[in-house]
Amino acid sequence: MTRLFTLNKYFKKYKGKMSLGILFILISDIAQVYIPLVLKDSIDSLKKNPNIELIIKYALIIFALAVLSGFFRYMIRQTIIVVSRKIEFDIRQDFWTHLLRLSHRYFQNTSTGNIMAHATNDISAVRMYVGPAVMYSIDTSVKFIVVIIIMLSLSPILTVYTLIPLPILSYFVYKLSKKIHKKFTLIQEKFSDITTMAQENFSGMRIIKSYVREIFEIEKFAKESSEYRKRNMDKIKIQALFAPLLFLITGTSIIILILVGGNMIIDGKLTLGDIAAFMFYLGLLIWPTIAFGWVANIVQQADASLKRLQTIYNEEIEIKENSDTDKSITKINGTIKFENVTFKYMDNLPEVLSNISIEIPQGSTLAIVGHTGVGKTSFVNLISRLFDVSSGRILIDGNDIKSIPLNILRENVGMVPQETFLFSDSLQNNILYGVEKANTELLNKVSDISQLTKDVNDFPQKFNTVLGERGITLSGGQKQRTCLARALAINPKILILDDSFSAVDTKTEEEILVNLKEFMKDRTSIIISHRISTVKDADNIIVLENGIIKEQGTHEKLLELGGIYYDIHYKQLLEEELEKE
Numbered sequence: 001m002t003r004l005f006t007l008n009k010y011f012k013k014y015k016g017k018m019s020l021g022i023l024f025i026l027i028s029d030i031a032q033v034y035i036p037l038v039l040k041d042s043i044d045s046l047k048k049n050p051n052i053e054l055i056i057k058y059a060l061i062i063f064a065l066a067v068l069s070g071f072f073r074y075m076i077r078q079t080i081i082v083v084s085r086k087i088e089f090d091i092r093q094d095f096w097t098h099l100l101r102l103s104h105r106y107f108q109n110t111s112t113g114n115i116m117a118h119a120t121n122d123i124s125a126v127r128m129y130v131g132p133a134v135m136y137s138i139d140t141s142v143k144f145i146v147v148i149i150i151m152l153s154l155s156p157i158l159t160v161y162t163l164i165p166l167p168i169l170s171y172f173v174y175k176l177s178k179k180i181h182k183k184f185t186l187i188q189e190k191f192s193d194i195t196t197m198a199q200e201n202f203s204g205m206r207i208i209k210s211y212v213r214e215i216f217e218i219e220k221f222a223k224e225s226s227e228y229r230k231r232n233m234d235k236i237k238i239q240a241l242f243a244p245l246l247f248l249i250t251g252t253s254i255i256i257l258i259l260v261g262g263n264m265i266i267d268g269k270l271t272l273g274d275i276a277a278f279m280f281y282l283g284l285l286i287w288p289t290i291a292f293g294w295v296a297n298i299v300q301q302a303d304a305s306l307k308r309l310q311t312i313y314n315e316e317i318e319i320k321e322n323s324d325t326d327k328s329i330t331k332i333n334g335t336i337k338f339e340n341v342t343f344k345y346m347d348n349l350p351e352v353l354s355n356i357s358i359e360i361p362q363g364s365t366l367a368i369v370g371h372t373g374v375g376k377t378s379f380v381n382l383i384s385r386l387f388d389v390s391s392g393r394i395l396i397d398g399n400d401i402k403s404i405p406l407n408i409l410r411e412n413v414g415m416v417p418q419e420t421f422l423f424s425d426s427l428q429n430n431i432l433y434g435v436e437k438a439n440t441e442l443l444n445k446v447s448d449i450s451q452l453t454k455d456v457n458d459f460p461q462k463f464n465t466v467l468g469e470r471g472i473t474l475s476g477g478q479k480q481r482t483c484l485a486r487a488l489a490i491n492p493k494i495l496i497l498d499d500s501f502s503a504v505d506t507k508t509e510e511e512i513l514v515n516l517k518e519f520m521k522d523r524t525s526i527i528i529s530h531r532i533s534t535v536k537d538a539d540n541i542i543v544l545e546n547g548i549i550k551e552q553g554t555h556e557k558l559l560e561l562g563g564i565y566y567d568i569h570y571k572q573l574l575e576e577e578l579e580k581e
Helices: 002-013 015-048 052-101 104-109 112-154 156-163 165-203 205-210 214-239 242-266 272-313 376-381 406-411 427-431 440-449 476-489 506-519 555-561 564-580
Strands: 336-343 353-360 365-369 391-396 413-416 494-498 524-528 540-545 548-553
Touching (some): 002 112, 052 112, 052 272, 112 165, 112 272, 165 272, 242 272, 353 376, 353 548, 376 494, 376 524, 427 476, 440 506, 540 564, 555 564
Parallel strands (some): 365 524, 365 540, 413 494
Antiparallel strands (some): 336 391
């Protein structure tokens, strides 16, 4: 159970309230365990001298003790349970913070549904340990010890006899808890699978409908849900043994109390009040006995969940600042230089880029062309440090990219990725996502540059139009132009367009490129495109093939070479001619 000690930092943060909660437990338990003693005295006193004054007196004392115990029981929840909710919040925030710091590589290899399962079920299971398990562990331990001491003081012999069945109950509860722990782990794993499937189905709804796979997905989900239900039922069947065991074993204790205690009353060794107190104390001991096993169950489940969470916390944050980070760098101009850069996604995978060396002067435009899978996107991902180079280095304004503070680097790199992503929010909030404060003038400016304004004017709510999930209410071209406007809104020194006009018609594309030329004056632009018409005016064009720069130069120079670039250009001209016919 050593993994649970990783929660110590959270306990330390709220140690004041936790200590107060423990004090409230002591007061509540003392008041509660004193009630049977008052009951004992009242029965014995009333047997000798029955009168209304004594009845009222003992009734008021018991009432006062019950109110006192109940009030502090309430205060326990206002301290320990409230603290558990605060710790749950802290854990969730730390978990989220850690996730956002993980590299792009981690999210490529981990399903969203699996992460969501960790963020919901697993954190909730840990909270149960932090709150109820801690509270009941202290509560039941204190109550158990005090009650046993009082029972022994009343009659050691009767105490021994009546307590014989209780360890048996605790043993069975513990054994059942171990089985529940195993079942719970299996349930959590299956819940991750279902969450992943649901998330993928919602995201790919258009594909499912387009290929008429609704029935297939329904049956597939039903199969997974059926397995999830089966695993839950397996756990419930084990839990169902708790109640029968409770009644059987506690009933045995009461039978022993009546038989042994009754004989002791007959022999004059005990009074009727003693037996009443014993009966009450047995009732108080039943819950602690069960609670020991129940708490063990919670701890087992929390340990399983914490182990799953720990696998994420153990993920190394690959892209991070270190002692080489130069905090004095507060701005970027935009001169980029690749020096013998080699990159591969994993050590056991082939190189995506190999020994790349190139300089991109500030204010210039570099275009990258090449067939699919030659490393174009990988090239630009290295500039914003979504990944780090495997060897070699990248310089910006003469500084190693690893020495530039991450926030300074990324605030100055506007990237429009191949795959557009928009939030389920207003169009305005999507465009100004990287801007601290709403700015109408900026909003209109970047929308004009990206040729989005004319579309927005047709929307009923204009810029306040709320987009569907992932911008599903927009066309492909509108999504791309919205992403372009978002990148321009941060006023970047380096603009990267990764095949960002694939869904835009050539006329609109030309208008955007003309607008960008003015906006990106004195800034650095990198354009990836399959269309030669998009890149022909770039200051420098590189052709990537098998991870290396195969050709380099201006549009005219590359056509003169008659190589890969010329072939791509020639094929596109033929396609255009065929389309005209």
